[in-house]
Amino acid sequence: MLIWVCALHCEAKPVIDFYRLKKSHDDNAFDVYRGDGMVCIISGTGKIASAAACAWIAAQNAREPALAWINLGVAGAAEDDIGKLFALDKIVDADSGQRYYPAPVVSSPLPARACLTLSEARQDYRDDCLFDMEASGFIYSALRFSSAELTRSLKVISDNRRHQTGRKRQQVSDLIQGNIEAIDIEATALLDLESEISALEFSAESWRQLLGMAHFTQTQKNRLRVLWRYLSNRDFSPEALLERLAQQKNAAGMIATLEQISYRDAEEL
Amino acid sequence: MVSRVYIESELRDHPRARRLLQRLHKLPVTEIEFYGEVFNPRAQNFRLQKKNPALIIARKNRGQVLAAPDGYGLGGDFNYYFSHMLNCIYDCRYCFLQGMYQSAHQVLFVNYEDFGEQIRQTAAAHPHRPVWFYSGYDCDSLANEPMTRFTEYFVPLIASIDNAWMELRTKSTQVRSMLQMEPVARVVTAFSFSDRFSHSKLEHGVPAIDKRVDAMRRLLDAGWPVGLRFDPVVYHRDYQNAFVELLQQVFAKIDASRLHSVSLGSFRLTRDHFRRISRLYPEEPLFAQNMQLDNGIISYPLEREQAMIEFCEAELMKHIPAESYHPCEWHG
Numbered sequence: 001m002l003i004w005v006c007a008l009h010c011e012a013k014p015v016i017d018f019y020r021l022k023k024s025h026d027d028n029a030f031d032v033y034r035g036d037g038m039v040c041i042i043s044g045t046g047k048i049a050s051a052a053a054c055a056w057i058a059a060q061n062a063r064e065p066a067l068a069w070i071n072l073g074v075a076g077a078a079e080d081d082i083g084k085l086f087a088l089d090k091i092v093d094a095d096s097g098q099r100y101y102p103a104p105v106v107s108s109p110l111p112a113r114a115c116l117t118l119s120e121a122r123q124d125y126r127d128d129c130l131f132d133m134e135a136s137g138f139i140y141s142a143l144r145f146s147s148a149e150l151t152r153s154l155k156v157i158s159d160n161r162r163h164q165t166g167r168k169r170q171q172v173s174d175l176i177q178g179n180i181e182a183i184d185i186e187a188t189a190l191l192d193l194e195s196e197i198s199a200l201e202f203s204a205e206s207w208r209q210l211l212g213m214a215h216f217t218q219t220q221k222n223r224l225r226v227l228w229r230y231l232s233n234r235d236f237s238p239e240a241l242l243e244r245l246a247q248q249k250n251a252a253g254m255i256a257t258l259e260q261i262s263y264r265d266a267e268e269l
Numbered sequence: 270m271v272s273r274v275y276i277e278s279e280l281r282d283h284p285r286a287r288r289l290l291q292r293l294h295k296l297p298v299t300e301i302e303f304y305g306e307v308f309n310p311r312a313q314n315f316r317l318q319k320k321n322p323a324l325i326i327a328r329k330n331r332g333q334v335l336a337a338p339d340g341y342g343l344g345g346d347f348n349y350y351f352s353h354m355l356n357c358i359y360d361c362r363y364c365f366l367q368g369m370y371q372s373a374h375q376v377l378f379v380n381y382e383d384f385g386e387q388i389r390q391t392a393a394a395h396p397h398r399p400v401w402f403y404s405g406y407d408c409d410s411l412a413n414e415p416m417t418r419f420t421e422y423f424v425p426l427i428a429s430i431d432n433a434w435m436e437l438r439t440k441s442t443q444v445r446s447m448l449q450m451e452p453v454a455r456v457v458t459a460f461s462f463s464d465r466f467s468h469s470k471l472e473h474g475v476p477a478i479d480k481r482v483d484a485m486r487r488l489l490d491a492g493w494p495v496g497l498r499f500d501p502v503v504y505h506r507d508y509q510n511a512f513v514e515l516l517q518q519v520f521a522k523i524d525a526s527r528l529h530s531v532s533l534g535s536f537r538l539t540r541d542h543f544r545r546i547s548r549l550y551p552e553e554p555l556f557a558q559n560m561q562l563d564n565g566i567i568s569y570p571l572e573r574e575q576a577m578i579e580f581c582e583a584e585l586m587k588h589i590p591a592e593s594y595h596p597c598e599w600h601g
Contacts, residue, residue: 089273089299101299101307105321107272112297143312150314193317200551226547233552259559266554269470269505 001064002191003057004040005050005071005142007134010169012040014177015072018184029056037191047093047117047137054141065201068150068194070187071138074158074172075115078125082163085179086130087186088153090114093136100139103148106189110182115155125161150194152186202232209242214251224251227258234265271324271375274298275307279328285379286326289416293324301325308355308372316549318373319360324416329378334387337403340599343496343530345434347400349391353378353419354408359440360473362555363501363536366407368545375413381422388426392433402427405438405459412441420446428453438498440475442484452492457529459496460485462519464511467503471555478515482522494529500597501536502581504558504569512581516588525589533585534597535577537568566599 006012009031015021021033021040030053031042039061043053050071061067075086089112091100114129117136125131135153142151156175158164176183207228216224231241241258248254274293278300280286290298301307304327337348355376357366378384392400404410404423414420420437424447427435434455447458460481463471468478489495497519502512525531536555538546540562547556561570568574578596585594 089297090301099302099306101275101301101310103307103313103318103323104273105317107321112273112299114299143310147312147314147317148310149317197314197317226551227557229551230557234554262557263559266557267504267506269466269503269554 001061001066002038002068002070002187002194003054003061004038005043005053005057005069005134005138006040007043007045007050007073008169008172009042010172011073011176012042013173014180015040015183018180027060032057038187043134043138046133047119047135047140049137050134051137051141054138055144058141058145063204064198066150066194066197067142067146068190069138069142069146069152070183070190071135071142071153072176072183073132073134073155074175075130075132075155076125076159077113077130077157078127078161080130080157080160082157082160083175083178084111084157085182086111086113086155086157088113088115088130088135088155090129091135091139091153092116092129093140094118096136098136098140100136100143101148102139102151102153104152105149105193108186108189110154110186113155115153123164130155130157150190150197152190154183154186200229200233202228203238206232206238206242209238210245213242213245214248214254216251220251220255223255224258227255227262230262231258231265236261236265272296272321273323274326275301275304275323275374276326277301277304277328280326280379283328283379285381285418289324289326289377289379292416303327304376308370308374308376311371313371315367315371315373322356323374325374325376327376327378328380329383333378333384334391334402337401337406340597341406342401342403343436343532343595345399345401347395347398348403349400350403350406351384351388352407353381353384353404353417353423354413356407357409358412359409359475361440361475362471362473362546362550362553363503363538365538365542365546367549368538368542369407375408377413377417385422385426388433389430392430395432398432399434400432402433402435403438404435409439409441410437411439411443411458414441414443414446418446420450424450424453424456427456436496440472440481442476442480444484444488447493448487448491452494454494457494457496458485458488459498459530461498461500462515463499463501463503464508464515465518466505466507466511470505471503478518482519486522489523489527495523495527496530496532497523497528498532499581499585500532500534502533502577503536503555504573504577508577509580513584516584520588525593528589528593530595531585531589531593532595532597533578533581534599535569535574537566537599540565540567543567563600568599
């Protein structure tokens, strides 16, 4: 599952249109748009709003085996051209001084830049970084639910010392729309990583069936999970395994059976 | 190869850091205050990072030389280790480094002189007694040699301290820098090997066995002391034939009588490392094998382990003199 976190609807609109996301009418705490394998949440402005939105949407998707995140929005810069897209490689919270480092695993063609997250909009552009109002809240919260490799913050320059276009909604949408293909490349790469991690998990349905076949102590459940995850990843059919386990009288017998199957399989390395 | 560089701000003008940045000038560079803020956070996925790790250029401020864990080493009385790098460029599934740190990034500590000073002080604390310094504990000693120029500094350092010995442990073929130096009798380069089957299944990115045997022979021919490490021996259905084949492959090119030392040990990990690595790689057969916990260490059931070691020792002894053999003892 890929989660887009945008402060404003005008920042999210190009993504909503590009991926044909549909507004969810089941959610009322935040505006949420859903699509195939992804969701976009409109957090509102500011780092606290961004952190709250991340936490809320993560809780909504707690059953997903892995969550990937993209914080997409506009930022200010001293000299960079309006409309230029950056991937943040360092996020500094202006209030606390706390630093965060997203960890891109896939080499990105996007230029990287540090970003200072402010609590209030300011016009005193500094030369060495971008400015926004959400990134530190976003990453603080997203990293509670995911890893730095699955967390990206992409910023399009909306204002600099010479031009301030950041307050006009249509212009913000246009600036992001102008980068939508590059943004899609980042999203696709992130989704690939997320899929790799998700694929390591077994199906919730087979696990539910397994637990229903006998009474397992917590220690037995832990062992069972290791064995089930291994065999699921080795292309053993869950149905065939469940059928074999049905012949066992109790939890210990089921675990012993799975161990024997695992040991035999693992001898091949 | 690394995908990006993080550098501690204060090291921007350090000569080794400058040389590295020149060498890696095409990569994105991010300045950080302290390597731990990138390397240590919990919210990292080692498995994903290992696909494309970064290089972190850092300074190690304390604890440059540490006492080696019990059982580590070649039987000397005073054993220490030091790590100019954390993490390895290779991706060996059985290696405890897979679960050692939160991050798969490679940290290079460029303040070699501080390591050198601690090595001098440590050796001086045991006058007239041999003191061993192991460099291949948290990294492969030589694999990153073109970038780190580790031997350029540390080999002459050890040569200059009368009672200091150093073991470089490697799976690499990076011996060119050593071949350009005069051999030092107290610097032993130990090459680790697993059989062909384990190599192909478990040692991702490690050079081919033949190439490493060639590198080993070049060092031997140049007069350097060289060691052999058959550690870990991994169980699989055909491990016996594969081990015999490995010995034939190695000793077809290596004169066993010239070896400094040979050691042998079966696969083992501390319980914590085993848990962490097997969670990272739940599909890995190595961690689904029949294992037992013994004294905090997870390894094969005693009977299987003994059978493996007895077989491998017997085969090994057909090739090497008994006095060069050092079994890896880890049972309490």
